[in-house]
Amino acid sequence: MPTVDFTIGHKDYTLSCQEGEERLLKRAAGLLDAEARAILDQAGRMPEPRLLLLAGLMLADRTSALEDRAGSAERELARLKANPQKVEVPVIPAGIGEALAELAARAEALADKAEESLDI
Template sequence: MAELRITIGGREFDVACQEGEERYLTAAAAMLDTEAQSLSQQLGRIPEARMLLMAGLMLADKAAGAEDNVRQLRARVEELETQLAAARANPVKVEVPVLPAGVTETLAEIAARAEAMADRVEEAAAS
């Protein structure tokens, strides 16, 4: 077991945790300390047990809000996945108009004329 000294609300505590879990405990203690500091600033010095209880409740409230957000986001993801599956099952058909055969021939003729004119301009410029 690893032994750590953490500070919460200006008070130090010695705690133990499993080897390798130190950084998680330190991060959790920092979150609790942030809430405890906020309480200390608002209420002044309060008994240790009350400070820890209130800081824990504040964190629990934040966690409950985060869980609600996660639930809403999961519901939205499911809704979007359902819409995507429906769209894949029933693809929208788009009709692309086909150019009449005469148009392509006309465009080819215009391109040939443009090339011929470009050749004449180049010859005139070279002379």
């Protein structure tokens, strides 16, 4: 069984985990360590159990906020799926393309005439 070494606050830990879970354990420990270090930066040294409790509560608070946001996003998605909004996209009629091509040809003919009159 693999073991993972990590630090939380100022204390080193070693835990065993299932094969393939090392990365997940390191990530979780890193999140807990970041909270613990933020607490230590503000409050200074404190007993390990209190530090771990406060860091765990901070992570639980953040997780709760993220769960609320995810639930809100899921409800909004369900609402949009149940009542999709229609979006109208303007379509250029085929005759407009032909009219624009005719105008372009006339403009080129006028430009040619203007060039010829300047060459005289």
